[in-house]
Amino acid sequence: MKASTLIRRGAAQPCRPVPRHLLAPADFARLPAGLVEEPSLALLSLWAEPAMVHAAFLEEESGALLLASTPAEAGHYPALSPARPGAVRFERMIHDLWGLAAEGGLDPRPWLDHGRWPLTAPLSARPARHGAPPEQPSFLPIEGEGWHQIPVGPVHAGIIEPGHFRFTVQGEMVVRLEQRLGYTHKGTLGLMLGKSPRTAARFAARLSGDSTVAHSLAFAEAAEAACETTAPPRAAWLRAVMLESERVANHLGDWGFLCNDAAFAFPHARCGMLREAMLRAQLAAFGHRLMMDRVIPGGVAVDLAPEGADALLAALALVEAEVPVLDAIHEDHASLQDRLVGTGVLAPELARAFAAGGVIGRASGRAFDARLAFPSAPYAGAPPEAVLRQEGDVAARMRVRIAELTDSIRLIRRLLAGLPAGEIHAPLPQRGGEGLALVESFRGEIATWMALDDGGLIRAVFPRDPSWLQWPLLEAVVEDNIIADFPLCNKSFNCSYSGVDL
Incomplete structure (x- = not known):
């Protein structure tokens, strides 16, 4: 069944300009398969509140907005990242802020929480004190001859926002880039x-x-x-x-x-x-x-x-x-x-x-x-x-x-x-x-x-x-470009650090 059909079958909750459809966890778990079947349904956003997860979609062909929600039973909810890669960082953020885990998610690593907050899951119903020492950030491993990693940031030469970039290179060619943001988290x-x-x-x-x-x-x-x-x-x-x-x-x-x-x-x-x-x-x-x-x-x-x-x-x-x-x-x-x-x-x-x-x-x-x-x-x-x-x-x-x-x-x-x-x-x-x-x-x-x-x-x-x-x-566009071209790629995107660090 297409994801849009599945969403519209959920109980309509009042929201303007479009209703928000409440799905049972079992129905929300069927969304990834429905999203694979319906590639034109774009994931716009994924967020949470205590014990509830929300998602916003756009039907690319009709221009219609769809909102879907599901209870996060026992602190878990079905992940959307297996069908929509854009959900990965939202899922990591939801875990950091609300303590809700995406079951089947592609990347469980922390995103905003660097281990230095006084509380874990600060927006959850019951935040806990952060007692463990901060851990070093983890990056994807590399294997083979001739690979090198170049760490850049979070402090940069110019007056710009902080962010860490981990380049994996072979010679001058970038084969992988990983980002680590969250340094401008403000508790907004x-x-x-x-x-x-x-x-x-x-x-x-x-x-x-x-x-x-x-x-x-x-x-x-x-x-x-x-x-x-x-x-x-x-x-x-x-x-x-x-x-x-x-x-x-x-x-x-x-x-x-x-x-x-x-x-x-x-x-x-x-x-x-x-x-x-x-x-x-x-x-x-x-x-x-x-x-x-x-x-x-x-x-x-x-x-x-x-x-x-x-x-x-x-x-x-x-x-x-x-x-x-x-x-x-x-x-x-x-x-x-x-x-x-x-x-x-x-x-x-x-x-x-x-x-x-x-x-x-x-x-x-x-x-x-x-x-x-x-x-x-x-x-x-x-x-x-x-x-x-x-x-x-x-x-x-x-x-x-x-x-x-x-x-x-x-x-x-x-x-x-x-x-x-x-x-x-x-x-x-x-x-x-x-x-x-x-x-x-x-x-x-x-x-x-x-x-x-x-x-x-x-x-x-x-x-x-x-x-x-x-x-x-x-991260994708810089692959197979030389390291000297990263500033051009980065500026042509000009993404906001603060806008995603919340």
């Missing part, structure tokens, strides 16, 4: 519990600072769905302006750093200047360079400043004028193209298997954009233009970024021109409920689920950053 989920969505929104805004608008928006829309309310029209349009401005600034930054990692400093300097112009315009328009804490449940915290539209339009004009020039320069340099073309290829079938979103998925032929699949009112009139490539290499990911930032400029101009008048915030009713929201960040879709108790306080929440499904693919 625990900090959100028991608080009102309005209070907890500050934590969502800080999950991954470069995606502060997108994470705040997904959190706010999940809270609004749970409360069965919506933000005022003007707030919805201002949110879209902020979201697209964030996309432009981050794509500019990634473009420049990609060139810098190929020792081509001029585009890096110019893209840095353009990104700075966007950040200053965002400060003038919304009072904060990154627009942090500007999107809140119920609407937005501040209105567009009187001169804000002019500041944004001036910065966009500057970017738009220089993008073709920079594009032509980097296309004309054979040495740069030699580093980018054919490097770090992500096969389309692998992108589909992991449901890779954002630039990474669209550069490898997976045509999913949450703005198109689940359009909100600001995007309904003139939706984003779908940008799709098939090559799957570093160059393709760069080309998608450049096309997307150009399209975002068009969208921001249209949004500012059609900005409706009215209120910018509506109060959230103090009531219980569940909600799910998908928001397209510059990295891909963020999927945030929230459950409120009868007093309107957060009973459970899980914000799924796009990087959960992208980090494993970085």
Whole structure:
């Protein structure tokens, strides 16, 4: 039986915009076989709360969302990783945070818990004190002649987030990469519990600072769905302006750093200047360079400043004028193209298997954009233009970024021109409920689920950053590339450490 049919047979629990289907453990155990039979059913997210496990799926062909849950009897639940490799790190995270074990899972090693927390399974019903000394992280073994391992991090040379990379190489060729993250674990989920969505929104805004608008928006829309309310029209349009401005600034930054990692400093300097112009315009328009804490449940915290539209339009004009020039320069340099073309290829079938979103998925032929699949009112009139490539290499990911930032400029101009008048915030009713929201960040879709108790306080929440499904693919694309090309592969992905360390 197909997995989607099996899920829909579960008892429907109230959740917006789609019900959550409660499956008996025996039926949930049949999901892996159903998923093998239905390869187009993509796993979007997997998370838990005490004694319960939840999964979110997307029917790629119809665009329908499906939510499935099952009780974790005696602290165990059937693993999904044998059928969906993207579930591996979710299952490891669930064990670390809630103490629930995935029966039949492909990888039982710790993920977030490095053995230094005062408690084990801190989000479980009964956390236990951590009495054992920290263990050294374990990596897959290697056998044979001529193999070497290169450990990198977690402390790096630049001002970047910490993460450990373990390369297995033969000569200059990378044959395996393993990642060890969790160094920026902040206990965010625990900090959100028991608080009102309005209070907890500050934590969502800080999950991954470069995606502060997108994470705040997904959190706010999940809270609004749970409360069965919506933000005022003007707030919805201002949110879209902020979201697209964030996309432009981050794509500019990634473009420049990609060139810098190929020792081509001029585009890096110019893209840095353009990104700075966007950040200053965002400060003038919304009072904060990154627009942090500007999107809140119920609407937005501040209105567009009187001169804000002019500041944004001036910065966009500057970017738009220089993008073709920079594009032509980097296309004309054979040495740069030699580093980018054919490097770090992500096969389309692998992108589909992991449901890779954002630039990474669209550069490898997976045509999913949450703005198109689940359009909100600001995007309904003139939706984003779908940008799709098939090559799957570093160059393709760069080309998608450049096309997307150009399209975002068009969208921001249209949004500012059609900005409706009215209120910018509506109060959230103090009531219980569940909600799910998908928001397209510059990295891909963020999927945030929230459950409120009868007093309107957060009973459970899980914000799924796009990087959960992208980090494993970085391990795949770097194989059979030389070690010197890892920075290019890494920057072309630009996954968030903090977003998955929670």
